[in-house]
Structure formats: C-alpha cells, structure tokens
Amino acid sequence: MKAHVLVQPYMRSKGEEVILPGSDPERFDTLLQRTTEQMQFADNNGFAGFCMTEHHFQVEGIETTTNPLLWNLHIAKHTKNLAVGQVGMALTAHHPMRLAEDMAMLDHMTDGRLFVGFVRGNTPRWLNTLAQHLDITTTQSDRSKEDMRNRRLMEESWEVVKKCWTEETFSHHGEFWDIPPKNVHWPFYPTQQWGGEGALSENNELKKMGIVPRPRKREGRDFPPLYVPFSWSMETAKFWAKEGAKLVAFVSKDEFIDMTMDIYIDECHKHGHSERTVGNTLVLGGHLTIGSTEAQAQQHYNDFEKLFNSAYNTPPYNVPMGRVWKGTVNQVIDQVGALREKYGTEEFVCWHHVGYFEQEEELEMLDNFAQVIKAFS
Template sequence: MRVVVMAIPYFIGRHENVQFAGSDTGRFQDRMERMIEQIKFAEDLGYYGFSMSEHHMQVEGIEGTTNPIMWDLLVAQHTKKMKVGQLGMNLTAVNPIKLAEDLAMLDQFTKGRTFAGFSRGNTPRWTNTFGQHLNITSTDSDRSEADKRNRAIFYENWRIVKELWTKKTTNVQGEFWKVPYPTEWRFQPTEKFGASAVDENNQLLEIGITPRPYQDPHPPIYAPFSQSMETVRFWAREGGKMVAFVSDEFERFIPIMLDEYQKETEKAGRVFNPDNALGLGGHLTLGRNAAESEDLEKAFRELWGFAYDAPPYHAPVGRIWGGSKQKVQDDIGRLRETYGIEEFFVWHHVGYFPQEVEMAILEEFADAVIKA
C-alpha cells in the first residue's frame, strides 16, 4: 500500500488573527523548516510520496502552495526515495511549453521520483488573472460557455505537454497555441544538428524542449476528481489516475466512475486495473488519544467551513480520517477491498497546529495503517 502526504502549508496558526500572514518572510521560513522536518519524518515512517495543490496570491496565509514544483524539489533534496508531485498544476491559464519544461526538469533532478498532476482551476482570483490573455476563467464543470472554453484549452495544453515529453520535436497548431509560432529561423547549430526542424526557406517547422523527462515516456499522471465524468473519460483515454477526497455520502459515485473509466480504458486498447485508475484521499485528524482526535477534527471542520465550504468554493468537507486508529484502519481496509486500490492521499496541515502535534498525527496514521 502507498500513502502520499498532500501537505498544505498554513501561515496562520489555530486561534491566530494576523493580517497578510502569507506575505511574511519569517512565517514562510518557519513553515519551510517545519515542512522539511515533517516530510523527512514521514519518509522514515514509510510514507510513499509528497504532493501539493497549486494556489497563487494567497496573501491571507491560508495556503502557501504557490509553486508545487519548487516545493517538490525542496522535499526531494531532503528525502531519499519519496515520490514528489502535484494535485495538481493548472493546465489552462498557463504556458504549456513552460510547464512541460519545468516538470521535465523536476523529473530529471529527482531521477524519476516525480509524478505530475493536472487540474482545470477552481479559483477565480488567480485563474482569471493568469488566463486573461486567452480569456480563460475558473470553472465549476457547469457546461457553461466559460466551462467549455476552459476544457478546450485544457485538452489542447495536455496534447502540447504530452507531445513535447514524448517526441524530440513536434508541431501542434491548435486553437489557442501555435507550437511553434510562425518564425524564420537561421541558426547554424540547427542546420547541423536539427535540420528537420526547418524547411528549405528557413521557416521553423518544429520545436522541442530541453530536457525531456527522465521517465519514459513521462512521469505518471494524476488528476483531482469530484464529479465530472467527462474528466474521468478523458484521463482514462490518456492513462491518468483520478484522485478523489469524497465523503462517504458521495462514495456511491465511485463505482460509476470506475465503470466509465474501465470502458474508456478498454476502448483505448489497455487492460483496466482499478489501482491505476483511482486513488482515494482523506483529511488527517488522528490524534494520540480520543480527546485530541476530537479536538483536531473540530478545529479542522471549523477551518474548512471558514475557508473552503464557503465562497468561492462551496466544497463539502469530504472523508475525514480521525477518531481512533482502529476506525481509520477499518476504513482504509474497506476501501482497499471494495475498490481494489492501493494508493491513498492524506490531506495534512503544516503550520496550523503546533509542530509536535502535526508530527504526532503523521505517526499515529502510520502506526494505524502503514505499519499495520
């Protein structure tokens, strides 16, 4: 079984009231040191990987996941074998060539310890700001015109990333991007070492990236999932793995999701394996005793109601792994047996609770699940 820590840095601790904590250098340095200590500890406990969401402009200090790729590199430098990745990088309001390069470099720097996660963007403040040059906005999978445009560029950008990862040079002329852009190119090294990239009139035909990924053909692909079956079918065709933090109430959608995934996988000519299709996640609030577990869950629910199940997200809290070791162990065992999966993600705070409490949470879960 594989357990990945989805680490969320918070620059405001519980019960604190601080203005613009996300802009504070001292707090960032503190959370960075806490993160290093906790993830090194997690690797020693047997955790398989590290991941982050992507958010920008969080000056309030709620989440400091500005650049997951740089956090991944930091973690990789302080661990020996832990996988590092994202859930996930925005694949709409970005330059797909730059993103393909950055992830390929991370894969090279870590010598194949990288996995890549992609999302469409659900936060209007930064998605709309980043995507203004293409008129891309955040989306709620509501089939609106904005949603259709967001999905269209998502598909095109993934095609560009995949082509750049799997081919020495490529040409993708899409609705949103021209790769390469029509350009006259006279460069003697191209004439000698890459002549197929230009035509007889010195017009650029193809481009490639340096480097391409360390893994062949590319790092494993992950995608956060809530309810969009169109997203499920797309990643089934492309070989991406869905990750869901749904609650027990919404678990009834999982068999539907797996059925749709299996159909598309087999249409693509591949053998279906549920462990390659789905990973399940939960919020980690397991304390060292019943009273601490109860207090951690109470604090987490308060935070979630304040920052997530509220505008602009309105996100339900999802599964919580707390209470007792036996309860958590039983739930993980049930999910493994029911769905045939072996990879789990734990949403874990760094900086919201005291450091020794957060490290104890990691250890309690490891005792209950990983070591067991």
C-alpha cells in the first residue's frame, strides 16, 4: 500500500480571527517549518509521497498552496524518499513550454522523485487574473462558450507540454500557442550547426525549438508519472484516460466511482493503455481526521467540518466534502481495507490541513495513519 500526503497549508489556525494572515511573512516562516517537520516525519514513517494543489493570492490564509513546484523542491531537499508532485498545476494559467521546462528541471533536481498532475483551475480570483491575456476564465463544466474555450486551452497546453517532454525539438501552431512564433529571424551559428534538423529555414527563420532540460528517462516512458484529480466532469476524465493517467478521487459515492472507472478504463484501453486496471489506476483520497480515540477523532472531524463549510462548501466553490478518513486507527483500517477489497487499489491520499490544528495534533494524525499503512504492509 502506498499513501501520499496532499498538504493544504494554512496560515490561520483553528479558532483564530485575524485579518490578512496570508500577508504575514512570519506566519509563512512558521508554516514552512511546520510543513517541513511533518513531511520529514511522513518520510520516516512509511508515507510514499507529498503533493499540493495550486492556488495563488490566498491572503486570507486558507489553502496557501503558492507555487507547488517550489514546495516540491523544498520538501525533496529535506527528505530522503518521499516522491513529490502536484494534484495539480493549472494548465490554463501557465505558458506550457515554461511549465514543462520548470517541471523537467525539478525532475532532475529531485533525483527522479517527481510525479506531475494537471487541472483546469477552479478559482476565478487567481486564474482569471493570471490568464487574462488569453481571455480565459474559470467555468462550471457547463459547455458554455467560456467553458469550451477553457477546455480547449487545457488540451492544447497539454499537447505542448507532452511535445516538450517527448521530442528533442518541435513546432506547434494552434489556437492559443505558436511555437516558435512566426517570423523569428535567427541567424545564430550554434543553431545552424547544432540546433537539429529542421530548426531553421533556408532564410534562417526559426522553425523548431526544444526545452532544456528534458525530463529524466523512465522505463517505458519519457516523463514523470501522471496523476490527475477527478471530481465530476466525465469529459475531463475521458481526456486524461487517453493519456493513461492515474485518477485521484475524493468522491465518496461508490456508485459514481463504479460508473466512472468502467468508462475510464475502457477509454484507457481504446488508446493503447492496456496495462490499466481499476486497481493500478484509481487513487482514493480522503480528508485526514483520524484520532487516537473515538472522542478525539470526533473532535477532529467536528473542527474540520467547520473549516470545510466555511472554506470549500461555500461560494464560489460549493463542493461536497467527499471521503473522510474518520475514526480511530482500527476504524480507518477497516475503511481502507473495504476499498482495497472492492477496487483492488493500492494507492491512497490523505488530504491534510497543515497549520490549522496544533502541530502536535497534526503529527499525531500522521502517526495514526502510518499505523494504517503498516497494517497493509
């Protein structure tokens, strides 16, 4: 059994009423120290990986996951074995060639411990700000004009990222990206000699480009393992099935997962990913509220529920809570065991709110889930 920690960092603790905690440098230093200590503990106690979502400008101190790639590098440099990744980076908020290059550098700097994940983005404050030059906004998967434009950008950006990772040099001319841009005169002697076949036209117009570096080679693939989070959009799920990605689901309704995985695995097989099964593709996640006693577990859950209803089950998100790792160690062992038996899955995720509870409480939660991992070792 493999278990990853999806860290949601908080700069406002339980019960605090403080203005603009996310703007406080000292609070960030405290968060950095606490997260580092907790991930070192996770590394030494059987956890397999660390990951984050991507958010920006969260001055309220809620889910301050600014730049997961830098977090990945920091955690990798302070641990020995933890894989590091994202679930995920918003493809619609970045130039895909720059993102591909940054991730490839990270892959080398972490000695190949990187996994990658992508999303469309669901937070208008920061996505609409960062993607305004492309006239991109967040959407509700409603097939509106804005929704379809957002989806086309995600799909095209992934196409560019994949070209960056799998081709030494390439060109791409789509709806959103021209790589290289047209009419770039480039009479550069090193490119003429060593830039690869087709890099320049007879008139020294730039025709192909590549990134430096490309990711490390893996057996059977040219880039790091691909994980994508799934909520309710079947169209997005089917897109990633074509790419053979692992599907990370926090959905608690088994009947919905059953239907989704039938479609997902069928789509994987249609596109040549014959190795994909539910067991090696479905990654099941839950919010971590495990306790050493039933009373403590219930208190953790009650505190978390207040947080969730104020930060997630509220406009503009309005998302359901999903699965929760709730109860004592033995109760969570039963929950994980039932899911392993039903789906055959060997990979799980703990959604862990670092900085919201006391440090000792959060370390105890990780320690308790480490006992769950050991029960299936």
